[in-house]
Amino acid sequence: MEADYVIVGGGSAGSTLAARLSEDPNVTVCLLEAGGRGDGLLVRTPAAVVAMLPGRPKINNWAYETAPQPGLNGRRGYQPRGKALGGSSAINAMLYVRGHAKDYDEWAELGCDGWDWQSVLPYFQKSENNERGGDDLHGGSGPLQVSDQKSPRPITEAFIRAGRSLQIRHREDFNTGDNEGIGLYQVTQFHGEARNGERCSAAAAYLHPVMDRPNLTVITRAHASRILFDGKRAIGVCYRRRRSDHEVRARQEVILCGGAFNSPQLLQLSGVGRREDINPHGIDMVHELPGVGQNLQDHLDFTLAYKSKDRDNFGISVPGGVSLLRHVLNWRKSGEGMIATPFAEGAAFLKTDPTEDRADVQLHFVISIVDDHARKLHMGHGFSCHICVLRPNSRGSVGLTSADAMAAPLIDPQFLADSRDLDILIKGVRKAQQIMTAEPLAGYIHKELFMQGDVDDVALEQHIRARADTIYHPVGTCKMGTDPLAVVDPSLRVHGLDGLRVVDASVMPRLIGGNTNAPTIMIAEKAADIIRGATAHA
Template identity: 40%
Template sequence: MAKKPYSNEADYVIVGAGSAGCALAGRLAEAGKQVILIEAGGPDTSIMFKRPGMITMIHSEPKLKKKFDWGYYLSPQEHVNNRRLVATRGKVMGGSGSVNGMIYVRGNKENFDSWEAEGNKGWGYADVLKSYKRMEDWQGPDSELRGKGGPIKVLENPDICDAAKTFIEAGASALGVPVNPDYNGASQDGMHVIQENTSNAIRFSSSRGYLTEQELPTLEVQQRGTVSRVVIEGSRATGVEVIEEGGQRRIVKARTEVILAAGAFGSPQILMLSGIGPAEHLRGHGIDVVADLPVGDNLHDHLFMPMTFAMDNSPHHSSAFYFGKALLKDRFKPGSNFLAHSVFEAGAFLHTSLSQSTAPDMQLFAIPWSYPPFQDDPVRLSPDKRPSLSAFSTLIRPKSRGTVRLASADPLAAPIIDPKLLSEPDDLKVLLEGVEMIRAIMADSAIAKHVKEEYEPGPGYTGDKLRAEVIKRVSTVYHPVGSVRMGVDERAVVDPELKVRGIDGLRVADASIMPTIIGGNTNAPSMMIGDMAGAIVLGTGL
């Protein structure tokens, strides 16, 4: 049976079926709007995407990574030994939300109130809380701060192992912080069990929650097409140009609006290819300037430093044989083992000595696995196979800022991604304090008897030697934001209604619009941005 040809016109054309794009498309289609959603990747129907614990295969198997990832690398990072770190981005329905660790974090109240204080009316905590509550189906206790019945299932992992439990207990004891029953509730601070967007051993990405689980007759999803530019007539966006897999090009027209949701790398790249961006940079690539705006500036990301400890109460082994047995068991009894949940089990939000606000500046993660020590090329990783617990010192309020720029006018060429990691000295200081916090936790009596060895990086790394080792090992958390900044001043690309300045009929709705990164994992906030964008576009309010 011949494939039905794609449509070439709709009320709204949305570019990017990631965490924000799917949420936005779902909201508009639910309201009866004719929507075309364009995704460069393919479907997320494979068990690899459905089963939460199978992300390791996608990240470590070269053929899978090539198929489902954009294959980006950062430019050589001057302050990180000129390393070219991997910049993983999902190229599949659900975007990076289909290949991530599913740690569900809303962000700190202060994060959103600071956005509003900068002039972004409608983006304060009270506003985004309404969106979070609408999109959640929280499986935990009833709370006026949590949502029930929304499209995204969220639960606290009920099956964490003994190593993770003792990590939480020891953290509270060693650092003098509480065990927090809901870090997405009234307070973010303290040790906690990870919350994840899963249900019945199924990943609830925005693709599943907003699209697969809904009946949306006015939505058309077009896959395996790369958007090369926004079509602009005069000062109005009227559609997009799409490059199909075979190289053919076609125009998809938007009767009402074009909305970019291609992420912190994709959205600025498409804008610049369309003549919207820093004028001198565009002219250098032979691109006519339509609007001279600071597109690609303000790029920033979270960073982490991994540490691994040999533990006698950790159940897992980082070996192909162990993983293969789990796959076999899951085949006959789905959801019966660790594949049913996120690999991340325990965590914390903490304050270092550099913290200057009520919001934490340090996040810890713990996983009952050995974590590979070097992240420059994940397809060549070789983690230790002993029972282990890995903990991560994570910088969540980075000061360093960088850029996204075009490498050429070729829309199929990867952009130049330069977040200028650790260019601000305080960022490294925070990471170092996090390492010492982890060591204090692992020395506490609640967990010390189970710790056999710190073998990554090792107890011999202190002082300047530790500083050098952090620079050698630090990795991004794959949370890029800010490159199409929302605001009301000359630094902004979009206004608080997400409209691109000076261009009618064009908005951006994804993590790129964040003025500053939120405190914690960015997947839930990206879905929230898509959900908020739907309310803004429809004019329905929250």
Template identity: 45%
Template sequence: MHMSTYDYVIVGAGAAGCVLAARLSEDPDVRVALIEAGGPDSAQEIHVPAAFPQLFKSDLDWDLDSDPEPGLGGRRTYLPRGRMFGGSSSMNAMIYIRGSRADYDGWAAAGATGWSYAEVLPYFKRSEDNERGEDAFHGVGGPLTVSDGRSDHPLATAFVQAAVEAGHKANDDFNGETQFGVGRYQLTQRGGMRCSTAVAFLHPALERPNLTVLSSARAHRVVIEGGRAAGVEVERGGTVDTVRAEREVILSAGAYESPKLLMLSGIGPAADLSAFGIDVVRDLPVGQGLQDHYMTLLNFRTAAESLISAATPENAALLQDEGRGPLTSNIGEAGGFFRSRDGLDAPDLQFHAAPSLFHQEGLGAATEHGFAFGPCVLAPTSRGAVTLRSPRPDVAPRIVHNYLTTAEDQDAIVAGIRIALDIAAQRAVTDLATGLYGDTPAASASDADLLAWARRSGQTLYHPTSTCAIGSVVDPELRVYDVPGLRVADASVFPTVTRGNTNAPTIMAAEKAADLIRGAVR
């Protein structure tokens, strides 16, 4: 029995899948099915920007964990991923960062034809409706609203002022001429509310008769017939059926789940698959090359007002009526891009600054006023892997990032913590901070002590990529090697993690994928 037949079957209604479903269904003669394990993005905490940490460990979170991380003393790390329309774009910090020109030019130089900065810039601009207007770097009129933050919290402003006091340049557009410097982030918000890819792309497309969304539906595997992808085996309401694809199956399930689905379908490292009794369709390095940004945050106590007192009726009214106030805060309001050492032409450190405490992997309750800022390793040389734990589709994959396992990454994080401590010593911070909060290093700490603290206290910045990378698993048109009718379009195809938050690049990759699929490359 078949649930139905479509031209395109997309797995995952996340950052990429919503874009693909909207773009492919623009052609009324094409039938598109979108399969999503979660359900609609109707919870209020999704749309009120400052509330997103309340989604952690909820039913709207895949709530993954890494295996013991060798670079973190065997610690397991918490890995939230959105399980709803919009995917992680429905529970992220809404920061709109494209990455560095060097990222894309590096991809192209390494063989990812068509992915240079000049070639991907039009796709960034096509999605974008930037409230600042159009220029050489930005677009207007696209589905995705990009706006300046409307919270402008003084505790985030203090970080920017202190960084300038420490000698760093101010930068009012990290997506413009240069990434270097400090400032406030632009956000995927519309009227002070979250503008996920579900809000921007999927909801307007839901009225189209040629788009079918199968929610609360778990993809089990890609069905391969005669060497070709013919559909997706899906479990819904306790029944397993096949959703058939006449043209293509597109995996947009993210950097952890897309490789898992490929491996369950017999596409992956042959020895690993055979060990689970899975018939090998194609021997490819699926799941290898995992990259992510590892972040450490200094937390400070303060007597000033922080976000913990934001949930008042007055602020709720401000959000509702005027789209401003502290509830519009994306938490990581400000930040910047830095070099860990001289001679780098692109940044290798990124900072985030939050007007609240952010500790214990974002799971620690903030019960007193505070603020936080700190670095992440932006261009990691560490590589991890996503592998199967079981041949059962309902079992989470094994994930090891190998954070901080290379000398380069260790040097970078220590240099970043030193920059953070220097910023913390400036007047704009010392005027507000009443002391360090929790396990936070002193400026007098040795490099070895700073590294030990980073291993102990750091966390993911929620940017996993590269597990189905262009050049190893898919070609530059995102087609899985030697499996006709099958593509991957999400952050797993990035040859390297981009220098910055990964939502905007994932949307760009989906925009480009839609054109590749339609055969209308611009």
């Protein structure tokens, strides 16, 4: 089989890119996805994320683990990643967050010309069909449905009012380029039509509506095992499907969209990367590129959790079960109610020090008790607040555990390797505690679940090292730039090789100050224009 473009990975970037490139009827596109179609009821139902996220069993989820983390008492962290068309946008909390304008301006300062805020803003707008309509900051006609929350719970409104009582500014829109404040997240959710209230994954937005294009071939359950090279030119991809090996050839380019873990892994399996990462596995070197798999950054997250007598949230109880059935029926009828929730309803972006030029911690207020990624359940009802460090100083890596392409990558985030991250996280937790214990939210607390009573910073550090983990935003392992550790240039072409690009969150040189789904879709939108421009001038 042959195609002009072979895209590896049908996640947020791959779905977007395949749809955009195949808009040209004179171009053929083949998309390989290791998972399934990503259009089942569990994906479409927002609250059903609780069935997919824990990875027990692995439903639409790679459910990776990290190497033991010295900064987390030697624990192995958990790394859920979407395994279906739509990728992690099929199993995430649907939060639509762009980050801060200065995040992108810093990319440009690092040598990523054309990736400053003013240059990327049009691609955010192009992707977006915002329920509030289009304006100078938002799009009103793009494929990605962005919605106000259907039925935020009263306890979430109490969270916002508690923050405002502490003089935290109320923010209606976290996506203007400045996100400091407290309010409700917008979500990637269908609005105002037959699918009102359903999850709008990247695949649902971009790919599923165009699967019948004659110039687009989508192959699911296809696990890429190796990039095929002719000298220094990528000419195709080898993949495994139903226990058989297959090849697809690329007349123009191979484009990796596997994300921060799978894109560097596939490069290394193909002989591209650091010699010391590749040679021990008996893989022949094709091209030495020292940045492959380096520069891993992720948002380390710590959770406060509280028991509550309020039952207008998710919990385990007989009355809660009866109420849940009622909400399911309501959602199937109207798309509204508690089944439409992203769980993480309340948002806050805060400065831990007033001298900071932008918020350096983010809060996710969740209408349920969250313990170990919902892998540990608690009887009764309650709520949680996540706190993460937005721009971590720690840097980790992704490598190989084996030459077997079916083996999981070696993921080592090196959480808290830089002590500054711990200092910021402690300050962030203190900020969150102030909100949680302010009225009217304080009235919802029956008891704190993990840290009862006053806890000093020494004890808080012990709690953090015992329970903190990712909030699912790994980036940076195929970083964009022109420095010695850059893997791709500002056009996302792999340095030193022809016919090969990387288009996903792995190209971010620095982690942005927010959730990474919307920025990943933006990257793919911009990449489509770059690729079309290169073809037009060829």
